[in-house]
Amino acid sequence: MARHDSILDTIGRTPTVRLARLAPAGVNVHVKLEAFNPMGSVKDRMALAVIEQAERSGALRPGQTVIEATSGNTGIGLAMVCARKGYPLVVTMAENFSLERRRLLRFLGARVVLTPASEKGSGMLAKAVELAEAHGYFLCRQFENAANPEVHSRTTAREILEDFEGMALHAWVTGFGTGGTLKGVAGTLKAADPATRVVVAEPDNAPLLGSGEAQPAGASHPRFRPHLMQGWSPDFVSPLTQQAVAAGLVDEVVPVAGEEALRLARELARQEGIFAGISGGATLAAALDVARRAPTGSHVVCMLPDTGERYQSTPLFDGIGEEMNDEELALSRSTPGYRFDRPAPMAAKAPAEAANDTEAERFVDACLAEAPVVMFGLAWCEFCWSARKLFTRLGIDYRSVDLDGAACQADDLGVRLRPVLARRTGAPTLPQIFIGGEPLGGCGELFEAWRDGSLGARLDACGVAYDGEAEIVPESLLPGWLHTRANMLENSLPITQS
Template identity: 80%
Template sequence: MTRYISILETIGRTPLVRLDRLAPPDVNVYVKVEAFNPMGSVKDRMALAVIEAAERSGDLHPGQTVIEATSGNTGIGLAMVCARKGYPLVVTMAESFSLERRRLLRFLGARVVLTPAAEKGSGMLAKAIELADKHGYLLCRQFENEANAEVHSRTTAREILDDMQGEPIHAWVSGFGTGGTLKGVSRVLKAADPRIRIVVAEPDNAPLLGSGEAQPAGVSHPRFRPHLMQGWSPDFISPLTQQAVAAGVVDDVVPVAGEEALRLARELARKEGIFVGISAGATLAAALQVARRAPAGSHIVCMLPDTGERYQSTPLFEGIEDEMNEEELALSRSTPGCRFDTPAVTPVSQVVTPQEAVSDIEAERRLDDYLTQTPVVMFALAWCEFCWSARKLFDRLGVDYLSVDLDSPAYQAGDMGVRLRPVLARRCGAPTIPQIFIDGQSIGGCSELFEAWHDGSLGRHLAECGVAYDAEAIIDTELLLPTWLHPRSVTA
């Protein structure tokens, strides 16, 4: 199928991929790459199932707000589903989870209520319950909602069996998290072939299942400790997980160290080209332990829950630098062009031909017109990240300004945006964009604007021409630059 009525129809049917370089040579390890779901994780399946179950039961009414406690992936899936279906969404999340997850949720229109990290997963769940009770929100209850398990019985498990095409599966390996994937997949696989081993992985420093200790009611499990695998194991054994264990479908529990999870996530990217998160690396670590003990020719299926993109502010990306390392710098210097250590200088021509002079008369007039419209004028390009940075400073200061976006349709009549560039370059003595003027005087580009703010001259210029601004603002201009850009790259 190549055309879909809705993004929600693209959930599921994720690929099963055989590993070539990481698995033992005599054992077939297949990974279920759930990053192929539209929002990048296995939780997309559950998000759609929970919302549609609530719609069918009448528990969710048109326009009603949905709320859930989540480490991120469930919330991101719910945000997609709620956006498509028109339900407002509130997510409660412990402050310790990655910043990318919060931003993704808010980008999709959800509201994010943070809870103290010390109160762990049970704290964010308690907050969700409080908010649902007070405001009449629908609480998804992913940790106990049977729709969570049902969707994995109906889709994930069937996909695995169909893709294996009758080949015997020695073991299926997964984390447990909410318990939905574990309960839903295991019961179908066991029904299809009781010989399939169901292996559950968990953090070695938080052996909730491995300890054999029951989950106390309403409090954190006594064996829980904070760990690196976000969303892989909360501080309690969920009801869905307890039901799977009670049903006797779990054959083995494998502890995994956090450092091993990080290592395998990186190895998957660099040796197999599969980009996943920390929990996927942890699950693979357990699967490889199983593979090393499995008979030759065995088939092992391993769940990879999500993509690695939402882990950039976590230890998974430690050591991944924004700037060039010594090897990359040496490679850059091996050819003469486009180098930061020998920047090209673009001379600004002071000689204007007669043809240019005739063409520039209107451009000069237009430039002067813009400069008289308002005291603060920025000549910019809509796509330029340095222009965005300058705009951020003006916005933080509350400064009203005119932005002449030379590449926008509004300034392209008569090709004026192009014709203004050389006139502007001669006026400022520099060909770069942005160029900022205060009271008709050029103060330079983004770097000069930031310097003027720090040395106080920007404030004096604004005050002299009567432009209101927040003189008490405390602004770190480095944080206004593009995130990929180190400050010294600006001057290079």
Template identity: 80%
Template sequence: MPRYASILETIGRTPLVRLARLVPPDVNVHVKVEAFNPMGSVKDRMALAVIEAAERSGALRPGQTVIEATSGNTGIGLAMVCARKGYPLVVTMAESFSLERRRLLRFLGARVVLTPASEKGSGMLAKAIELAETHGYFLCRQFENEANAEVHSRTTAREILDDMQGEPIHAWVTGFGTGGTLKGVSRVLKAADPTTRVVVAEPDNAPLLGSGEAQPQGKSHPRFRPHLMQGWSPDFISALTRQALAAGMVDEVVPVAGEDALRLARELACKEGIFVGISAGATLAAALQVARRAPAGSHVICMLPDTGERYQSTSLFEGIEDEMNAEELALSRSTPGCRFDTPAATPAPRPPATPVAQDATGQVASSDEKASSDDKAPSDIEAERRLDDYLTQAPVVMFALAWCEFCWAARKLFDRLGVEFLSVELDAPACQAHDMGVRLRPVLARRTGAPTIPQIFIGGEPLGGCGELFEAWRDGSLGERLNACGIAYDAEAEIDTERLLPAWLHPRSATA
């Protein structure tokens, strides 16, 4: 191994790894494991490139504060670069992104300014611009900065071509956020071989590219919905992404479900030994779709943007317990030495509730959930009818959002109580036909008197949201309502509802 004068010299040259257990047997799927960068993500490349380009141009003065809006990985990369080069750093970030990212940033010396989750990516960007203009900070502008794309043309794309050693690439698969990786790599791969397909993955419930709808000036994209893939698809199509599209670099857009992203991130760890985050699982989901229809012997290359370590407070780690479960305790007790015993074995965690419009047995909740062939948008009366239809299908119904941490918290309580329920996820693709998920929101607000999600009904009557559900469990009224409807549940369960809430709400993390 060579000796390096700076940690910054170790950025790039990440491995291209062939998968063995998750892929079709006759197609070669290779993953570009960007977690090997020093701060664990592909954004290390861009962070260094943007700072050095600003230094060369004089846009960044010695000692000047750097600022950027980021979901985390860009900020973490910038924190490393700024720490080494001696620039103060401020990061603006929506409060809904994982705690690990905030802590890493602050550990590296950055200041983190949180913005309301409801303001989405546009909100944290607007805050960064406002702070930069007010205080004279250097704003990186990652979503439009050509240095972002240039570094991927110069490094990432060249590494892929060098590693493939002349073998033809059938398809290169990536997500998009800033668009730097997409634009920078695709133009080099296309120049080397115009037959290489560039495939872009995006959340199936937020089809910004797949919809074909233009990005409104200064507004959120009309097809944006919050989703599980942190770092992917903000609520706008970035300038770099638009440039790649305009240049004809994108051959296909593949929608990916959040549940598939979680599943494949976990399977990559358990079956291939590769530890990555949710966006990497989502990109692999798209790559596997491409691989299944690729000619035998083809090479498909998939970007894995970051490590899984910064997702431990998210749904990716749902069901991963700190304590030994029943199976592990039984294994511990199977030999006499070095035993660790507790009064009672911890029960094995149950899987989360069945997603989008399915009941606990996995049956589709309603045939009406399928998109209608009628192009006429449904009226409020139809939304009322749809709501009533859902309420007749199960004694316990929760109107939820797949991405929402409060909905996850409510699911956890029902899961621990053993309560079967119908989860209707308003941001899922099935509810997007004629904007039904959007049209149900005001109907729910009128029925419940609250505009928030989740909204839970028991026996057709509204209970409230996550907070009301937890309070009802604590004061015993939830049990009374379940009993009145003949709904089985574990009345002896001892549950600390505070521990079911998102980690960033816990008092101990208030200064995180």
């Protein structure tokens, strides 16, 4: 394994893999797996190139905020680059792109400004321009930035040529979004071998290139319609794409149906073990169409732009359930143990005759004296997480004592505290919450106290500040699997806390 000084050094050099089961007989279909880039997409290459070119030219100043309009992958790549280099990042994104993308961006430290879906890609680009001008941000301009195709000419295309050195490449197939991959790779492949066909795939219901109609200046293309392939074909033909077409780099445009893109993304996973997004399934659909018409022995290379992980809230995952289906339930019930359709064993109560632990008793007393709201819990426990979420949402200042935390490991203090708490509360479960030194109960009791108003009354009596106007459904703070388990038990059995 290579050693690197920066995550940015790991961008590129992605593998090309030959399909074993989906390709037509006698033709070699290869996929270039851009998900192997560190942030999971082909856009990592462009993100680094755009930032480094701006640094070299002086267009990007140290500490200046970077901004870009993106369907997600460019933004995620930029978030990685900006995090490593120390630039704040703002991303504008249409509201209809997958939720995972927003969360990934924010996790990486970016700010995400959503724009109305009705305004399409043009709207999120206009918002980025507006914000850049108003606040002095550096706008990446990925749809026209020359650094975008340049990096693909220098890296992506060269990798493909090296992978097929000594072999004729019948066709290279890609979608288009910014046009950077298309223009950069196509130009280099054509220079190396003019016989290599460049095939561009686009949504069949949005034939921006296939229609032959020109892109109107400053407006949506008249043939654009919303489609399933996120990152593909915005509502305009980008300047970089127009340049590739004008240069004669595109030999064929293949329309792809959204349902076919979904089907092939799923088949890639189930028959080839390759996890790609909807745009990857769409590009493969076009590549297989080309392969079925190719001479025997041909090599066709297909770009798979990203990973399927950022499509979980899209139609790609329709029918992929979180709960066990009938077949899985039957398999679970085929053996007697570890089943959710039976009561969980109740936690053993602390023996009444257990000797008092004076040191542990004093520790509990000291904790209760230090703060009016104290929770004794476990760092890993989902019920404890949910209680903490409610405290945070309400703005309650509280002390959390984690019995499994490092501070409670000396002399097995965490273990010794459990019988002390059980004697004081009458319950062996965790968390146990105290307000004003008096036990309230666990997570369930906390939620009920918020609903019936008694939590607020007890906090008021202790002088604890909180947001009394907050509108919170406490059950929404629980992890999804708890709802799943409750449904499987049909609300007939109690769900005990940890």
